[in-house]
Amino acid sequence: LPRGKGWMTEHLVQYQGVWLTPNFALKGLMWVQDHFKPRSTDICLATFPKTGTTWLKALTFATVNRTRYGFADHPLLTTVPHGCLPFLEACPNDLDGFPSPRLLSTHIPYTLLPNSMTVNQSCRFVYICRDPKDVLVSKWLFMNKLRPKELAPISLEEAFELFCQGISHYGPYWDHVLGYWKASLETPEKVLFLKYEELKEEPSVVVKRLGEFLGHPFSLEEVSKGVVEEIVKLCSFENLSNLEVNKSSVLKLSTQIIIDNRHFFRKGKVGDGKSYLTDEMIKRINEITSEKLLGSGLVFGS
């Protein structure tokens, strides 16, 4: 798809069924396949854009490092969540020097990851998914904010059509979700599969599961002292979105991709997508979702 279409920024190409930007995502994927040296101790946060990446990064970083930092002078008060762990597609070339266990992040679908990450060395993954209606609307509004001034905003109708056809960065969305979902069923000790909606509903329960999976279970003493709730509070939408660092920093992913960090915080609500979509759109996207997920055991709300 040419620039101006396919969510406006860089043009998108389809590689092995997945829509990627050639100069960033595809290049990053090639780097991961050819140069990344995984360790069995690596923890990789895998997400589809707009499903809660920023939140998951903050929660994981705070959980793993909870004995290193106090809550009053925590790095998350002065560093954006995206700055706390390397993003694989940005080809970070200093990873060999990182002490284990390394916390990493990626948007690459499970099916495109090299065997060295999924079979041989086998990293552990934490994946978060979200209702496709909320992902679509969050993505549409986000992309319009990032839009170069000379390009007209994309309409919701066009964004909807593209998303439903699977045309979205790292899409189709449903295939991305299913890749990690199936892996989590086959190797639950390697892939923790979370839902944004569950995290919103019972953050403390999910954070405890996260700690357990990461090999940093919360002790009874920590639980009774309220450490889990402190982490939830530190990483809440209200707290993170109001921090000066998250309002004023820019995220430089490449020489061309520079994003105002504040755009990663919009509403942080469940079900907001439906207030933008028509009944017909909701019906159609729900039908696609049921069809795609049929027999998988995975469901999203209506």
Ligand code: A3P
């Ligand atoms: P909305 O646009 O629906 O508000 P990502 O981090 O993958 O880019 O996803 C961004 C989405 O997560 C946005 O959704 C954003 O508001 C929401 N978000 C960011 N930080 C959050 C937090 N701490 N808690 C809940 N939602 C958060």
